[in-house]
Amino acid sequence: xxxxxxxxxxxxxxxxxxxxxxxxxxxxxxxxxxxxxxxxxxxxxxxxxxxxxxxxxxxxxxxxxxxxxxxxxxxxxxxxxxxxxxxxxxxxxxxxxxxxxxxxxxxxxxxxxxxxxxxxxxxxxxxxxxxxxxxxxxxxxxxxxxxxxxxxxxxxxxxxxxxxxxxxxxxxxxxxxxxxxxxxxxxxxxxxxxxxxxxxxxxxxxxxxxxxxxxxxxxxxxxxxxxxxxxxxxxxxxxxxxxxxxxxxx
Amino acid sequence: xxxxxxxxxxxxxxxxxxxxxxxxxxxxxxxxxxxxxxxxxxxxxxxxxxxxxxxxxxxxxxxxxxxxxxxxxxxxxxxxxxxxxxxxxxxxxxxxxxxxxxxxxxxxxxxxxxxxxxxxxxxxxxxxxxxxxxxxxxxxxxxxxxxxxxxxxxxxxxxxxxxxxxxxxxxxxxxxxxxxxxxxxxxxxxxxxxxxxxxxxxxxxxxxxxx
Ligand SMILES: Nc1ncnc2c1ncn2[C@@H]1O[C@H](COP(=O)(O)OP(=O)(O)OP(=O)(O)O)[C@@H](O)[C@H]1O
Ligand SMILES: [Mg+2]
Numbered sequence: 279x280x281x282x283x284x285x286x287x288x289x290x291x292x293x294x295x296x297x298x299x300x301x302x303x304x305x306x307x308x309x310x311x312x313x314x315x316x317x318x319x320x321x322x323x324x325x326x327x328x329x330x331x332x333x334x335x336x337x338x339x340x341x342x343x344x345x346x347x348x349x350x351x352x353x354x355x356x357x358x359x360x361x362x363x364x365x366x367x368x369x370x371x372x373x374x375x376x377x378x379x380x381x382x383x384x385x386x387x388x389x390x391x392x393x394x395x396x397x398x399x400x401x402x403x404x405x406x407x408x409x410x411x412x413x414x415x416x417x418x419x420x421x422x423x424x425x426x427x428x429x430x431x432x433x434x435x436x437x438x439x440x441x442x443x444x445x446x447x448x449x450x451x452x453x454x455x456x457x458x459x460x461x462x463x464x465x466x467x468x469x470x471x472x473x474x475x476x477x478x479x480x481x482x483x484x485x486x487x488x489x490x491x492x493x494x495x496x497x498x499x500x501x502x503x504x505x506x507x508x509x510x511x512x513x514x515x516x517x518x519x520x521x522x523x524x525x526x527x528x
Numbered sequence: 529x530x531x532x533x534x535x536x537x538x539x540x541x542x543x544x545x546x547x548x549x550x551x552x553x554x555x556x557x558x559x560x561x562x563x564x565x566x567x568x569x570x571x572x573x574x575x576x577x578x579x580x581x582x583x584x585x586x587x588x589x590x591x592x593x594x595x596x597x598x599x600x601x602x603x604x605x606x607x608x609x610x611x612x613x614x615x616x617x618x619x620x621x622x623x624x625x626x627x628x629x630x631x632x633x634x635x636x637x638x639x640x641x642x643x644x645x646x647x648x649x650x651x652x653x654x655x656x657x658x659x660x661x662x663x664x665x666x667x668x669x670x671x672x673x674x675x676x677x678x679x680x681x682x683x684x685x686x687x688x689x690x691x692x693x694x695x696x697x698x699x700x701x702x703x704x705x706x707x708x709x710x711x712x713x714x715x716x717x718x719x720x721x722x723x724x725x726x727x728x729x730x731x732x733x734x735x736x737x738x739x
Contacts, residue, residue, distance in 0.1 A: 331635050357643065365639040371632035375654045385640030388650055433640060 279306040281340075282472055283441055288337035288348065290320075290327055297323045298334070299496040305441065305489075308470040312477055312487035312504065316519065320496045321476040322368075325443045328474075329365050330356050342440060361389075364434035368446045370426040372418040378405060378429045379414040385437045397436075404432035408462050424455030431462055442466075444475040460486075480523045484508050492516045534710070536685040540603070540675050544610035545668055551615030556622035557648060570619070577616035583677055585609050590681040606678040614671055618664060625660035626652055658729050665722035669715050676711075686710060 283305040290298040297320045305311055313321050326332040327348065328339065334348040341362055346355055372381050379401050386397035405411045408428035418426055427447055434442050447463065448456040460479065464486050467473065477483055483490060483504065490507040492500045492515070500507060500516045511517045555570045577585070590605045600608065629652045637647035679688035690707040694700050 329639060331638065357641070360638065361641050363639075365636075367632060367636065369632060371630075371636035373633060373636065373651050375651065375658070384637075384650065385642070388646050389641035389643075437641060 279308075281305070282307045282342060284338075284340040285328060286338040286340075288324065288327055288339075289335045290323055290332065291335060297496050298327065301337075301493070301496070301498055303491060303498065303501065305472060305474065307472055309489055310467045310471075310473045310475065310487045311489045311491055312475050312483035313491050313493060314477070314480075314483060314519070315493035315499075319493045321493055322445050324493070325365070325445050325474065325476060329360065329363055329443055331365075361437065362440040364437060364439040364442045366427070366430050366434050366442065366444045366447050369450050370418070370423070370430045372426055372429055372433070374418055377415050377417055378410060378421065378432075381418070381429055382433045382436045385433065390437070400436055401432075404435045405429070407435065407465075408432045409458075422455060423451045424458045427451065427459045428462055431459070431466075435466075440472060442471060442473045444473060444477070446476050446478065449478060478523075480520070492519065494519070534686060536603070536683060537672070537675050538714075540606055540610065540678065540683070540685060541668070541672050544607050544675075545614060545671055547607070547611035548614035548618055548671075549664075551611060552618035552622045553653065555615065555619035556626055559619075559623055560626060561644070573612075574616045574619060577613055578620075582609070582613050582674060583680060585613060586677060586681050602678070602681050602683040605681060606675070606683045610671065610675065610678075613674075614667060618667055621660050621663045621667065622656060625656035628659055629655045661725060661729060662722070665718065665725070669718050669722075672714050672718065673711055 281304060284303070286302045288298050288301045289296075301320070301324055303311070313324070315321050323332060327334040327337075330351070336349040337347075339346050339348055339359070341359055346359060351359075372378075373384060376384060379398065382401040382404050383394070383397040386392040386400060387394055392400075402411060402414065405414055408431055410425060410428055410432065413421060413425060413429075418429070421429065427450075431447075444463065448459050451459065456479070460482050463473070463475065464482075467486050467488075475483075475487065487504045489502065490504040491498055492507065492511075492513070494515055500511060500513045507516065508520065511520060555573065558566045558570045561567075586606070586609050589600065589609050590602065593600065633651050633655070634647055637651050642650070675685055676687040678685050679691065682688070684692075686707055690703050694703050697703070
């Protein structure tokens, strides 16, 4: 299996508060990694550091065989690296002044200078994939939360990234809208997309992810194939967390 | 007769305001981009312009600069002063409007591979303009009336033209009321344009998802 992404020893602190205390992880092509953990454990910060929305204090990131020092990465390297990734936010962050289709094509026409016709063809195909081709001309405020998040996923797909990061993609949604978004992510998993998904949806993590990583207090407590982590957690903390989730759902 | 003034007042307003908008955007961006030196310069510019009367600024540039050997014709001189003056006020409006655009818009821009300027141009500024539209319209209306100050540096705009006619016919009340009406007319038209513009901007924001 081809390794696509490796992170080694990421450290990050906010004004003295140590949020990531040396996190490492490896992702192979086609894997779907679920990142679980209690609130405040540093999951969002980890994803943000990996995509440079937050600057890590130190650590290394290897993408596609090329290694970058996160502490002193240059703007140029950063831009190059970002082109291989995409990010789906908890609160969608669709461009408010752009239609659904323009949201999807923006990364192609503006950032990659692709001709518009070609970009729109790709854009429509991506909207089709998330079941929103008929909403291409709608602005974000004309779409439901679930639809907005699906457009955001189409936007992430448009640039054909090596890895897609999801930060709690369904936690801002009404319960009845969660399913449609998880359905799309599941479909992507089936197509072999490499994804890192921070989530509180245990059933989804269990059924869709290939690997699971449990974080607490800024460190990875446990990681492994999803089935093993869920069925035979080795760490007491993982056990307690999974049990707690089980109960809160019941 | 008043027509002569109209020919000056309207171009003076339009040209000056257009330049002012460019200044405003650049000065607002420079401040937000946190470029050392430039940022201080921008703050200094706004501080000076907002802290001194427009009339004094006109006098300094028109009557003062010739002492340094810099003589500018009345009309260009008025354009320079009004642009710089209005630019400072609008820069603050634009800065606030840009800051009101959620940080998530910028982060999403970076994540699809855009750079800072692309994000500003395609995402942030269009949204900021929408927010800034009402206050900017206000500034524009204020500016139409401020152009009457240009009479003081011998620009034959509306007020100056009227003054000349009054000096000839001694019909002060009627003539000054007449010029007041013309200003009122301009500003009313601008108010309509503002309302029309706001409605249009709203359409893209509110148009329901019925279709
Ligand atoms: N910009 C910031 N400035 C200061 N502290 C921050 C910042 N961002 C995050 N933190 C702190 O870092 C810690 C980890 O936050 P993070 O958002 O990564 O947690 P999380 O695991 O994503 O939690 P949740 O499940 O609630 O989303 C928290 O204690 C938080 O208060
Ligand atoms: Mg989080």
